[in-house]
Amino acid sequence: MRIAALLACLALATAACSSGKDGGSPVEGLITDVRVSGAGELVGISLRTDEGERHDFAIELEPDAIVSAEHLREHMQRRWPVRVAFRDSRDGPVAYRIDDAGAAPGGG
8 A cells, every 4th residue: 555655756756857858838929028138038928818817837848949130020010929848947947849830921
């Protein structure tokens, strides 16, 4: 009986840890804010989903994810949706990948 309870606890802990990387990831929506550092480096975005939910993300992109603040501002101005993959952190959600969600003419 104790072994079964221990295995159940272990399974729950493993599930909780594995969901921590991606939280509710990915999420799609329209960019409502692009934040840059004083040096012009992309540091954060805000996104609104079709359901009206607002999400604020810090930015720590994967090495192969090439996204500029200018490109994201274009998405914001033209109302082109993006897909944001993120992980949860102690300080809030952190976007590690931002992709065009497909509505932008010419692929983004």
